[in-house]
Amino acid sequence: METNKSKIDQLSPDLFQQRKAGEDEAEKIERPSLNFWQDAWIRLRKSKGAIVGIIITAIIMFFAIFGPSMNDHKFSDQNIRHAKLPPKIEALSGISWLPFDGKDADGFDVYESRQVEVNYWFGTDDLGRDLWTRTWSGTRISLYIGILAAIIDFIIGISYGGISAYYGGRVDDVMQRIIEILVGIPNLIVVILFILIFEPGIFSITMAMVITGWTGMARIVRGQVLQLKNQEFVLASRTLGASSNRLIFKHLLPNVMGPVIITTMFTVPAAIYTEAFLSFIGLGIAPPRASLGSLVNDGYRSIQSFPYMMFVPSVVISLIILSFNLMADGLRDALDPKMRK
Amino acid sequence: MVRYTIQRLVYMIITLLIIATATFFLMKLLPGSPLTNQERLSPEQQQIILDKYGLNDPLPVQYVKYMTGLAQGDLGLSFQYDNRPVTQIIGDRIGPSALLGFQAMVLGAILGILVGIIAAIKHNTWLDYGSTILAVLGISIPSFVFAALLQYYVGVKLEWLPVALWGEYKHTILPTLALTVGVVATIARFMRTEMLEILNSDYILLAKAKGISKVGTVVKHAVRNAMIPIVTILGPMTVAVMTGSLVVERIFAVPGLGEQFVLSINTNDYTVIMGITLFFSVLFIAVIFLVDILYGIIDPRIRLAGGKK
Numbered sequence: 001m002e003t004n005k006s007k008i009d010q011l012s013p014d015l016f017q018q019r020k021a022g023e024d025e026a027e028k029i030e031r032p033s034l035n036f037w038q039d040a041w042i043r044l045r046k047s048k049g050a051i052v053g054i055i056i057t058a059i060i061m062f063f064a065i066f067g068p069s070m071n072d073h074k075f076s077d078q079n080i081r082h083a084k085l086p087p088k089i090e091a092l093s094g095i096s097w098l099p100f101d102g103k104d105a106d107g108f109d110v111y112e113s114r115q116v117e118v119n120y121w122f123g124t125d126d127l128g129r130d131l132w133t134r135t136w137s138g139t140r141i142s143l144y145i146g147i148l149a150a151i152i153d154f155i156i157g158i159s160y161g162g163i164s165a166y167y168g169g170r171v172d173d174v175m176q177r178i179i180e181i182l183v184g185i186p187n188l189i190v191v192i193l194f195i196l197i198f199e200p201g202i203f204s205i206t207m208a209m210v211i212t213g214w215t216g217m218a219r220i221v222r223g224q225v226l227q228l229k230n231q232e233f234v235l236a237s238r239t240l241g242a243s244s245n246r247l248i249f250k251h252l253l254p255n256v257m258g259p260v261i262i263t264t265m266f267t268v269p270a271a272i273y274t275e276a277f278l279s280f281i282g283l284g285i286a287p288p289r290a291s292l293g294s295l296v297n298d299g300y301r302s303i304q305s306f307p308y309m310m311f312v313p314s315v316v317i318s319l320i321i322l323s324f325n326l327m328a329d330g331l332r333d334a335l336d337p338k339m340r341k
Numbered sequence: 342m343v344r345y346t347i348q349r350l351v352y353m354i355i356t357l358l359i360i361a362t363a364t365f366f367l368m369k370l371l372p373g374s375p376l377t378n379q380e381r382l383s384p385e386q387q388q389i390i391l392d393k394y395g396l397n398d399p400l401p402v403q404y405v406k407y408m409t410g411l412a413q414g415d416l417g418l419s420f421q422y423d424n425r426p427v428t429q430i431i432g433d434r435i436g437p438s439a440l441l442g443f444q445a446m447v448l449g450a451i452l453g454i455l456v457g458i459i460a461a462i463k464h465n466t467w468l469d470y471g472s473t474i475l476a477v478l479g480i481s482i483p484s485f486v487f488a489a490l491l492q493y494y495v496g497v498k499l500e501w502l503p504v505a506l507w508g509e510y511k512h513t514i515l516p517t518l519a520l521t522v523g524v525v526a527t528i529a530r531f532m533r534t535e536m537l538e539i540l541n542s543d544y545i546l547l548a549k550a551k552g553i554s555k556v557g558t559v560v561k562h563a564v565r566n567a568m569i570p571i572v573t574i575l576g577p578m579t580v581a582v583m584t585g586s587l588v589v590e591r592i593f594a595v596p597g598l599g600e601q602f603v604l605s606i607n608t609n610d611y612t613v614i615m616g617i618t619l620f621f622s623v624l625f626i627a628v629i630f631l632v633d634i635l636y637g638i639i640d641p642r643i644r645l646a647g648g649k650k
Contacts (some may be wrong), residue, residue, distance in 0.1 A: 049477070050500045181356045188584050189618050193367045196606065196614075273483055280485050280588055281603050300489050300592070305499060313484040322481035329477070 008336065012316060039257075043334040050330020056323035060316065065142055067136030077277045122312045125298060134290045135313055141291040143274045145206055149271035150264045157217025158253070158260060163223035164218065176222075179215050187212045191274065195283045200287065204280060209271050224256040251336050258335035265328035269321040274318055292317040344459045345637055353630050365407055368611050369400065416616035423607050427616035431598065437507055438590065438597035442582050444517040449524025449578070454571070456525065457532020458564060461540060472529060479526025485588040488519035492592060506594050516593045520585050524578055533576055535567040571635050576629045583621055 023037075034042070044050050120132035164175040193206035228234065234251055242250075278284040280295030280300075289293070292313045301311030360536045391397045399462050410417065416427035418429035460472040495515060496503065522583070539545060540563055594600070598617055605613040 045628075064446065176353075180352055181359055185356065185360055186580055186583070186622055188580075189621055192606065193364065195616065197367060197370045269481070276483055277584070278486065280483075281591065282607060296483075296486060296489075300445075300485075303489060303493050307493065314483075314489070318465060318486060319483045321483070322477065325477055326483050 001171060005080050033184065040331075040334045042217065044051065047333060049305050049326040049332070053326030054321040056312065056319055060139060060323070061143070062137040063136050064095060067139070068077055068133045071130065078202060082223065097202070110238035111293065120302055123306075123308050125309055129288075131295075131309065131312060135292070135316055137291045139316055139320070141202060141285060141289070142275060142293070142317065145202060145275045145291075146268040146272040146320075146324070147208075148206050149209045149213060150189050150267040152206070153214050153217050153267045154212040154260065156210065157263075158221050158256075160214065161221025161223075162248060162256075165222040166229060166252065172222075179218060179337075182212065183215050185212065188274075188286035191278065192283065195278065200278075200283055200286055205275055205284065208267050208270075209274055213271070217267075220263055222254055225252050228252055228255050250314045262328060262335060264334045265331055269324040269328075272317070272324075294319075300326055313331055344639060346634055350635050353626050356626055359625065361619060362404075363409065363413055364615050364618050365404055368615050369403075381554040400605050410621070411641070416573065416619070418614040419610055419613050421613070427612050430601065430613060431616060431620055434596060434598045434601050436597075437513075437595050438586055438599060441513060441516050441590075441595065441597065442579075442586060443522060444513060445520035445524060445585075446578065447519040450528055450571075452521070453528025454523045454532050454564075454568065456529040458470055458536055458559070458567075459482040460529065460533045461536030462559060464537060464540075467576070469533075473533070474534075476529045479522050480530070482522070484519060484523060484585040485592060487522055488516070488592045491515050491519055512593075512595075516589050516595055519589045519592075520582055522638045523585065525579050527574065527578065527581070528571065530554050531571060533566060536563060538565050539563045569636075569639055572632055572639065575595055576632045579628045580625055583625070 066187065114286065122135055123132055127136070160179075164172045190212050191205075191208040194211065195204055198204040198207075229252065234247060237247060237251055273289060275284060276293030279291050280297045282297070284293050285291040289300075295313035296310055296317065299306075299308075299313060303310050388397070396403070407417070408505055414428060416431070418424045419430060420429055422430065437480060438645070454477070456472050460469045463469050489553065494516060503509075505513075506512060526631040545558060548562050553561075570630075587598070587603055590597045591603050598620070602617045604610075605617070
């Protein structure tokens with residue numbers, strides 16, 4: 001004891017620093033404060049499916065934007081002498097299981113025998129149009145339709161559902177009866193009738209999908225707003241004299257964003273599928289323009305002798321729908337507070 | 342329950358009326374006339390034909406005629422098939438479609454429920470991951486792509502099953518498979534989520550605490566409860582199968598309703614398009630109605646919520 005004390009006395013005081021009270025970090029149990037979106041992003045990053053989805057979408061979008069200008073062929077350029085050439089990519093032609101060696105179904109090098117100097121990366125169709133350019137410009141159209149449908153769906157769905165739930169009473173009753181009847185009508189029937197009447201094209205396809213597509217979104221928004229509008233924070237804001245507009249836009253809408261975004265994400269693949277479906281039964285984009293659906297349709301006609309014509313657009317469209325589904329699944333898990341671990 | 346049923350029934354009838362009216366007026370707006378596909382006819386002949394089909398009457402008269410006809414199950418005459426009644430065309434074509442649809446739904450439900458249960462019980466194992474990945478692929482690959490691939494590989498390359506056409510039972514296998522993929526995937530995903538939620542609930546814990554075997558807990562307590570909400574997706578599933586049948590029947594050359602519908606669209610056969618549209622709508626609405634009622638019977642909370650209004 002005595003020795004200890006002398007040891008301490010030997011230490012000079014300036015070796016020590018006084019620790020101020022309140023700076024004690026060790027007792028603190030806290031993580032950095034995150035808002036809803038930061039939190040959601042952290043959870044989204046953990047979902048492998050969502051990451052795969054984001055990467056695939058990014059790659060497809062890159063090709064959709066730059067793909068058509070990567071070679072000299074335009075999507076409508078016809079060259080009968082170069083018709084029905086199998087895909088050939090110089091760099092990949094050594095890999096036997098990939099169909100990019102420029103050989104047809106019998107292993108016969110068509111490029112050599114027909115003395116074609118240019119390489120068509122995805123081959124050509126029966127009019128000698130370059131399928132690489134057509135596939136990626138078709139992807140553009142498919143993506144455009146998907147995103148446009150989602151945006152319109154988003155706007156109509158939120159306004160309709162929001163108004164219906166916020167005003168309640170008779171307004172809600174009437175608006176809900178209308179939805180109930182609309183939901184009873186099979187979507188595809190409306191879409192097909194609509195396209196029969198108007199010229200088939202990007203605009204009428206999108207409009208046709210929008211006419212029936214928003215009901216799901218409106219129902220979800222209504223359900224959410226009904227839950228929220230009687231909560232204390234809304235009452236508090238109302239007591240302070242907030243206007244309806246302020247209540248809707250500042251308090252209610254931000255809180256329903258989670259489910260709304262998830263629904264929007266599911267709308268995109270559904271719209272892309274519907275367009276492809278319509279194009280496949282001959283009601284879609286009119287030639288010479290092509291969407292992925294019409295390319296699949298064209299390719300299907302010659303699947304026996306030239307399977308590549310159908311495989312390439314089929315793979316691209318499946319990948320697009322797959323990646324959006326993966327992202328939507330991931331988002332649903334990330335934005336759902338019940339999923340918080 | 343009676344009140345709830347009547348309420349649903351009224352909605353169903355209103356919806357049907359609206360669909361019939363909308364179909365009628367939309368068809369009147371269609372570009373092209375049923376005569377465009379015929380041989381060249383003199384104006385007089387055209388007049389005679391238009392008179393015969395009642396196309397010269399004022400619109401309200403046509404509408405009333407059409408609706409009274411509908412009420413008696415008369416869908417009019419086809420413009421393309423020598424005046425055959427549309428009802429007869431639908432009657433001839435319904436068989437293959439119904440068979441395919443039924444097989445696809447039953448097979449899809451059984452497989453989907455099984456896969457969902459296995460994935461949930463083996464949560465976070467390779468079985469779970471594998472089936473989840475397959476299910477996402479199943480809902481992502483468009484039915485026509487899947488149908489074409491099946492036809493090419495199983496029919497053309499391997500020659501195991503007939504490539505197309507209709508006749509013997511083996512002709513139904515490929516189209517059924519193509520239609521059922523989406524059903525299996527959707528039901529499997531749904532079932533897995535439901536099962537996971539239920540397996541984490543207190544009454545399962547209680548069942549385990551009582552010492553009931555694992556099989557007993559899953560079969561008696563979890564699966565039964567998880568299957569109740571499956572009823573709700575039967576409606577959307579029917580639509581998916583119906584939609585899929587349009588392309589799948591075309592690909593496999595099945596003489597069903599879907600193929601007829603696509604064919605009629607390409608030939609402007611108004612009355613047949615209208616007839617099949619209405620038929621599909623009635624089918625869809627009837628399924629939704631049945632599902633609502635069924636769900637009300639299985640789960641009393643639903644009809645209570647509906648009746649309170």
